[in-house]
Amino acid sequence: MNLQSCILTAMSSMTSGGDTRKISKGRWSSSLDEKVGVGGNVGGEGPLKKGPWTAAEDAILVEYVKKHGQGNWNAVQKHSGLARCGKSCRLRWANHLRPDLKKGAFTAEEENRILELHAKMGNKWARMAAELPGRTDNEIKNYWNTRIKRMQRAGLPIYPEELCQRILNGNQESQNVGTMTNEACHHDDLSQTNNFDIPDVEFKNFKFRHGLPHVPSIFDMPESSLFDQSSDSSHSYNFLFPTMRPTKRPRESEMLYDSFGSCSINAAPLFDQYGNYTFEKISDHPGLSLPCDPVLNTTDQFHGDNLTGSHAALNGNASASVPIFGAMKLELPSLQYPETQHGSWGPPMSPLPSLESVDTLIQSPTLEPILSDPISPQSSGLLEAIVYNSKSLKGSNNDLLLQETIATANEVANISTLNHSFQTEWDELGDPNSPLGQSAASVLTDYTPVRMCSVDGYQSTETSQDHDDKHEAPTTQFPDSSSKKKILKQVDYTQPDALLDLGWFGNNTKYESDQFVQQDALGALFGDNCQHQP
DNA sequence: AACGATCACAACCGCGGTGCG
DNA sequence: ACGCACCGCGGTTGTGATCGT
Structure with missing residues (x-):
């Protein structure tokens, strides 16, 4: 099945499998939105879709990568007709479609590892991801942000x-x-x-x-x-x-x-x-x-x-x-705007300590x-x-x-x-x-x-x-x-x-x-x- | 049940780095 | 040296799910 037909088939079954959660909505960017960098509407074949990926789109992308390998993501749209910018394709592949990705929640060991890595690297998500096989930078980043945010809200310490x-x-x-x-x-x-x-x-x-x-x-x-x-x-x-x-x-x-x-x-x-x-x-x-x-x-x-x-x-x-x-x-x-900010916070002790x-x-x-x-x-x-x-x-x-x-x-x-x-x-x-x-x-x-x-x-x-x-x-x-x-x-x-x-x-x-x-x-x-x- | 708040996560955006012509 | 395209990174946003009231 060639990619074009794959697209047609896929588009007709957008709600099946995959990202069902967000499938119903998808934005279509104007070419203006994507004119920069990888996001460029290379093919000039109409607006690029934004938002959640569908299973069909995933299939197209996977198919493309199988054929052509990774890289040159802008060519994806050209060759596959996928209405996604190269940047989006790369991200989707790296974060979700890569075969070596490990799915599921972080294990305790991984959590510890993230702590270690973050302590050492700071917000170097990509580098942290490199130390955690099967995990993506985005995943780690989200993990960190959400967990830390939760603990902050609860007034809990982050580190042991x-x-x-x-x-x-x-x-x-x-x-x-x-x-x-x-x-x-x-x-x-x-x-x-x-x-x-x-x-x-x-x-x-x-x-x-x-x-x-x-x-x-x-x-x-x-x-x-x-x-x-x-x-x-x-x-x-x-x-x-x-x-x-x-x-x-x-x-x-x-x-x-x-x-x-x-x-x-x-x-x-x-x-x-x-x-x-x-x-x-x-x-x-x-x-x-x-x-x-x-x-x-x-x-x-x-x-x-x-x-x-x-x-x-x-x-x-x-x-x-x-x-x-x-x-x-x-x-x-x-x-950034904690609920405690107003009123309960102390004086400007030293504005510039x-x-x-x-x-x-x-x-x-x-x-x-x-x-x-x-x-x-x-x-x-x-x-x-x-x-x-x-x-x-x-x-x-x-x-x-x-x-x-x-x-x-x-x-x-x-x-x-x-x-x-x-x-x-x-x-x-x-x-x-x-x-x-x-x-x-x-x-x-x-x-x-x-x-x-x-x-x-x-x-x-x-x-x-x-x-x-x-x-x-x-x-x-x-x-x-x-x-x-x-x-x-x-x-x-x-x-x-x-x-x-x-x-x-x-x-x-x-x-x-x-x-x-x-x-x-x-x-x-x-x-x-x-x-x-x- | 309805509503709002929060969570969790995917995706997007903007920027800098790099390679190439 | 310069501009361009591509790539990758880090931060932010958007959205459905879940939870609490």
Whole structure:
């Protein structure tokens, strides 16, 4: 049967088999829609169909591939008459028709593997798929997005607690070591089992957070923030820059801090494949001590362990892949506009906190210290185990953090008193009715539904109504307590404008060295056309 | 039963990389 | 060097199924 007749036959029986779910609807694109790239209406034989594939179309495509092999997908339409663009054909083949595809739900083993891979690669779905035979990038991506989204909504941690525990341990170890060698970095099974063409991460030039004098101590921040920093430095720092969509999506190669940027829930390699490049850059930044030592230890976090859930590096409400410069967006829809965003989110603690603080700001819903539950159910699958552990964590150990945070808040409040006049202005600025109400904080509000460090969970850069009575502790936002206080006395950093005036991004501070960072941050904040005016 | 919310997944879109003329 | 076509990737959208009220 030739393809043309096959089409006719197929079209007449479109509702049989295959994608019955969506078969009833199919869009027909105008040629305009497909004029670009592979989508081009090569044959010029009329509009290309869009939407769900029918079994008949599948048959045509399979037949074509059998005859001509893969590739040259635009020729499919020419030779088979299939009213699909080459791009669509390729996708259909790769995701559904390939004979080597594995159907069905992910197994627990595969889920673990995905966690591993995502921790290592971030949102490199295709590469992850290459490590999971029979699985497609789209499949993995969907899996990740949906599951993570679900867990975020439930306020559940993404990564196993055990993982975080190890990260913490790794922190302590690295404190002694100070540096990490490639060997250490790759001793774990994860590394050994992966064949990624990931450049070795060189940590010898990397200064770990605990070795840096200006780095906050482990007691300066919630443990979970440590995990953020240690295990997922990248996503943590993303918060520094508001979530704004760039006109162009930067590529990894273009993004200086991509490893950070690509992080978060969705895109957050615990240890980035570009670590060498990135870490060196970041570590050179005086205020951006990278907490990455544990990263190295994360390599074995997943391994051989029951993934029992925790507030891991990428916990529930951290933002999604947020390239630090440029594409600052949250990958997870549920994150973008969480229901908690309005009202319940905290004050704009620091509109533009130091990168350190970012870790703290992006928190899992629960900030409880890690409590490992060795009796957690593990036979029921990864997600179940995580859920179980998360629930077991809930409701416990918030008190200590609460007290600590309150204490810090009081401290900050006292300091803020000195800046009362500023504060008044800030209140005005914060006033949604104020013409200046849409300042940086508002920008952050609009685009950065990132959960802030907090006791009660949901805070954000949101200019919440009560932000003025919560000078919530930027405690963890400064390299160390001394410098923190110093800066606090210099500026009411709850005021973005004040920060700008004081050269938060520029002069007068030790952060000045990376002005390009600052400029980009401002660009991200205010848009390309609104750079900071010194 | 009706409705809305959410889930799960397929498909689309836009972009960058690459190869070729 | 340049433009074009193709390819692949990552993010987003659309849609039917399922669940909860």
